[in-house]
Amino acid sequence: MFEQSSSHSFFRLRESAFWATAVEQTLKQYDLSLRHSSVGGCLFSEQFEAEGFIDQQFCSLIWSEATRIADDPLLGLRMHRVFSPTAFNTLALAASASPTIGDALNLLTRYFPIVSTQLTLKVEMQEDTVQLLLRPIGETHPQHMASITGYLARYFTRIDLDGEGLLFAIQLADHHQLHEHSCKQLLKNQVVSFADHYTLSLKRALLSKTLPTASSLLLPKLTEILQHMLATLPSSALSEQVKRRIHLLLGSGDISAERVAGPMNISQRHLRRKLSQEGTSYEQLADEVRREAALRMITDGQLSLTSIAYELGFLDPSSFTRAFRRWTDMSPTAYRRELSKKSPAAS
Known part of the structure; x- marks a missing residue:
């Protein structure tokens, strides 16, 4: 924060x-x-x-x-x-109540600031894999980065109930290489490599897999708790301030960086520079807000897909469909259809 x-x-x-x-x-x-x-x-x-x-x-x-x-x-x-903070346990519980592994990943990245304000989780989709990158904000201590890598590795291992290798590789910072054997033991013998950053690699094909722990009853209540935790922080990371402002502007037709920067009394250029220091960009945050809003609106079922597209500021429904496929590997129609199939069996 x-x-x-x-x-x-x-x-x-x-x-x-x-x-x-x-x-x-x-x-x-x-x-x-x-x-x-x-x-x-x-x-x-x-x-x-x-x-x-x-x-x-x-x-x-x-x-x-x-x-x-x-x-x-x-x-x-x-x-x-050894120890798991309540904030992480709450986030993990909510993620596990999500319909699919992909939904759980989206929820983790959205609400991660309640666990730590010193880094962001960035998702990069590749052909067969999903890279979850831990991007430090400011001068984040290496031990802090390593601890969060451990918590995330444990979470993705636990939700892989069928042992399909959801989490198949982990990259740790170079200085861990001196203790390679111990690192593998602590991470349950995962494939561990070393680079200048921390990254978890997930199987993209498993993102659409339904979670046995999914609960349509608990998820809204847990999400409400997460929203409250995020909103009641005395002050939040600049990226969170920007995302909240974008949320307010959705549907207005103008979610430009200039319009967001104005009420914050900083220039658009300064806003972009500060976001870069947090390891993100204005365009990435706007994309995240649109994704979160799209998932929420489709799940609510109150608006048509065409209405959702325009509400999110897309020029036409086809642009929305392309963006939604990039976010979820599914079309909005297919996603809504899957939700309707799961609804009767949801707990």
């Missing part, structure tokens, strides 16, 4: 304080505590507990100090096997 200065030209990235608790819980397996550390102890104050958020630099300090006292370079990657 970002706090804006009065000049609107500086954004201070803040992270949810539960990450400090998660690190503290992980350290318990070493019989250690940050509270006994001269560096980390100062962060566990009454003010810290009350605020619920910490600056990114303090979050990184916690990670660095925990890594030092545990003497474990794989502390972050080990965390998912």
Whole structure:
């Protein structure tokens, strides 16, 4: 999350304080505590507990100090096997209630800021695979990146109930290569390679597979909780502010970057530069908003597909159909048909 200065030209990235608790819980397996550390102890104050958020630099300090006292370079990657934050559990539960694996992936990427504001999840569709890229925002600590990679790997492994190899490869940052064998053990012997980024590779053919855990009763209620969690953050990442503004402008016929930047008291050029620093772009955010709105409107069943196309600002229904195929590998008509088939059997 970002706090804006009065000049609107500086954004201070803040992270949810539960990450400090998660690190503290992980350290318990070493019989250690940050509270006994001269560096980390100062962060566990009454003010810290009350605020619920910490600056990114303090979050990184916690990670660095925990890594030092545990003497474990794989502390972050080990965390998912020791402790799971409630925010991630809530998001994972909602995703698992989605109709298909693809829907679960969409929900994960949409609401991931409630888990961490220090990175974005970017989905890249390829011919046979889906690449889920973890893009850091600001100076995200490597251990933080590794911990989230572990949580996501565990989630996709768990929803692959038939063992079809949904998650078939993971890329970790280069510095993990010194501990390749341990990394594979911690990630359940997944195919692990090393690069300058963190990426999870999924089988694209499985995105349309129905989740046995799908629940048309629970999903709306869980999604409402996620929306509330996202909306009640004191201030959100710039990308989230932009997406909220685009949502408000949908149906107006003008969702240009200029119209979004105006009420934020920043120029269109500055807006694009700040979004680039977050690892995204205005066009990508607008595309995400349209995708989310399209899925919601089709699921609601109140509007015709033609009406939805124009409501989302497409020039014609065929443009909407092309975009929807890119998002879901299905036409809007086929998607609505699939929903109607699942509805009677939904729990």
